[in-house]
Amino acid sequence: METRSPLIAGVFAVAFGLMAHALVGHVPFPFGDDFAYAPLAEYKANGALFARDDQLRMFANHALVYEWVYWLGQSGPGVEAVFRVAVIALAVVCAGAVMGALGGFGAPILALPVVLALGVLGPLDGLGRGDFGGLIGAFFHHHNMALASVLLAVAATLGRRFVLAGLCLAGAAYAQPMTAIHGAWIVGLGLLLAQPRATWTLAFVALIAALPAVWIVGRGVLVDAGGEGVQIDLITDAYRFRAPHHYDPPWGDIGVATLYLLAGWLGTALVARTDRWLGRFGVGLMLAFTVLHAVTLVVYKLGVAETSALFILDANRSTPLLFVLGPVIALAGMWRVGVGAASLGCGVVLAAIVGVNGSVAGAGMLAAGVVVMGLHRFEWGPRATAVGACLAVPLVFPPATLPPFVPAETRDVLAQIRAQTPQDALFVIPVGLSSFRHYAQRSAYVDFKLFSVAQPAQAALTRARIDQVLTPKPEHAEVIGWPAIALWDEDQRQAGTCEAMGATLQATGAEYYVRAVAPGEVPPTCAGLVRPITGATLVVYEAAE
Incomplete structure (x- = not known):
């Protein structure tokens, strides 16, 4: 042989x-890195996508x-x-x-x-x-x-x-x-x-x-x-x-x-x-x-x-x-x-x-x-x-196939964002919501996935924006990296009061704020914000006209 x-x-x-x-x-x-490299490939094929996504556009694929x-x-x-x-x-x-x-x-x-x-x-x-x-x-x-x-x-x-x-x-x-x-x-x-x-x-x-x-x-x-x-x-x-x-x-x-x-x-x-x-x-x-x-x-x-x-x-x-x-x-x-x-x-x-x-x-x-x-x-x-x-x-005995990585409820909200919002809109999202760009096809202010550590300017922008939109609890301040994502997203959800979301939209220039929703939670109703999209896991806020 x-x-x-x-x-x-x-x-x-x-x-x-x-x-x-x-x-x-x-x-x-x-799955995984697909949520970074798929949007990068889509952007390279169609430069009109992600028009205001500085983090993605600075990423050298x-x-x-x-x-x-x-x-x-x-x-x-x-x-x-x-x-x-x-x-x-x-x-x-x-x-x-x-x-x-x-x-x-x-x-x-x-x-x-x-x-x-x-x-x-x-x-x-x-x-x-x-x-x-x-x-x-x-x-x-x-x-x-x-x-x-x-x-x-x-x-x-x-x-x-x-x-x-x-x-x-x-x-x-x-x-x-x-x-x-x-x-x-x-x-x-x-x-x-x-x-x-x-x-x-x-x-x-x-x-x-x-x-x-x-x-x-x-x-x-x-x-x-x-x-x-x-x-x-x-x-x-x-x-x-x-x-x-x-x-x-x-x-x-x-x-x-x-x-x-x-x-x-x-x-x-x-x-x-x-x-x-x-x-x-x-x-x-x-x-x-x-x-x-x-x-x-x-x-x-x-x-x-x-x-x-x-x-x-x-x-x-x-x-x-x-x-x-x-x-x-x-x-x-x-x-x-x-x-x-x-x-x-x-x-x-x-x-x-x-x-x-x-x-x-x-x-x-x-x-x-x-x-x-x-x-x-x-x-x-x-x-x-x-x-x-x-x-x-x-x-x-073929290989066992795992279920979709992103829950159906989350995918449904992201699909609504893609269908109901302008293509050039900018969103503040939970930093761990790496699936946002792929499913919503919209610009994100910052997320943790597209962190290009080998590019100083892109890394600096990413780190500064993460610090801008996220304030971890004191007990989570020293937790870093991928193990911290779930903790940070929960901290970001709890800190997502009406006042905080409005201030973040004003500071970032974004039109929409995507807030996570905990099981059984009633999303807050805000005087200066409207909710164009509400789902079981995510709710989208927009500044009232």
Whole structure:
């Protein structure tokens, strides 16, 4: 099956990619970052939208692939349908890329389900910024496309296809530029140690192919780079304020990530015994991951030598790749040297990973992997039968689909706003109402989702406006980031008196104030404000003429 049965190998990747997707589950569009990137894509396609939305218009969208896939969906098939296909395709592509990495390092590609169990299906699928859904996610995200592109670049480099590897790295730049930079560091350092001259080919192809993405994204960022008079501490008031869990992950999570690093290093030591080129490439890969991990530990966690450049790096965003490549290299090393004292260390570390980062879904995949690996000595007939059985599992038991993220009552109010208010109207909304722009198609004064921490002027505007419309209770003043959103929205609701709402509308220049409604609450009736729209979860106020 390794080389003589490419068709069976392809079906094998499809089978276990679909199985992993089924075990992960499915979250339909729109969800999470869709509430930021969908309005950005709509605005780019139609500049008349969000005419007074300063926060959105200052956001330099870097997710070019997201825009293209979104526009494809809008052109006819439907965004949800296209995103659904993209999620399935990404699962299969990632499975195929893992197989390529396994084969490249000299491990049996039949170990694919073992790697998926260890690196994809655990409760922790990444560290900090990388803990967003894993390599094979339940929802479509451009970051997943960038990770898949980098993983394909690793597999292509192992196959000595350096031009293809460069193109894959360039592809990552169109999905998520910072992930592409991580990929260039990881793959580039590996190739630099293994075959220095080939690094020039890789770098040249990647740079030339990525130039349009660099130009488009860079131009948008530079437009916002000025911001004269803007004073904001990006680290304290933006990065740590918006997402403290990205830069202060629990020590337990850091320990789990360290186990994956250790597995990769031990595997590299074993691989180097049998193949010098692979050994040097593995050293480069693991050294790159180690440096990134050190930034997370020393700079983010311990607060030593903090600089904006290192926070922009988001050093742990590529950890889903580490969680896969660490076990790949460990399994390859064990396979190459065979059973013995030398491979015992890798086995112990992999067992520890199962112990601290295992799951029921992972256990099922791991069991399937052990059975499939036992077929290595058989010819294609038994293998094909086993692969067919594996392929049947996700077809018979498809992934569970979660209900819509936004309650129907809220969607109904937002639809009324879209139908009954002028397109150029400006709304003050609860800062946590990230779904507003997508469903209402109207300008928002500020929300927490479109907080571009890497753009000083946009970040300063966002932070200032959040402080303007929101006054947290004293007991909530020190709570920050995404965990604080529910508390802030409740504080904003309770502070939404008639006098406060009128003053906010006057100060912001907005025409409408969207106030949350608690279950059983009767919205206040205000002398100077009218209520054109009233719903079960939201009520809209407008200044009386």
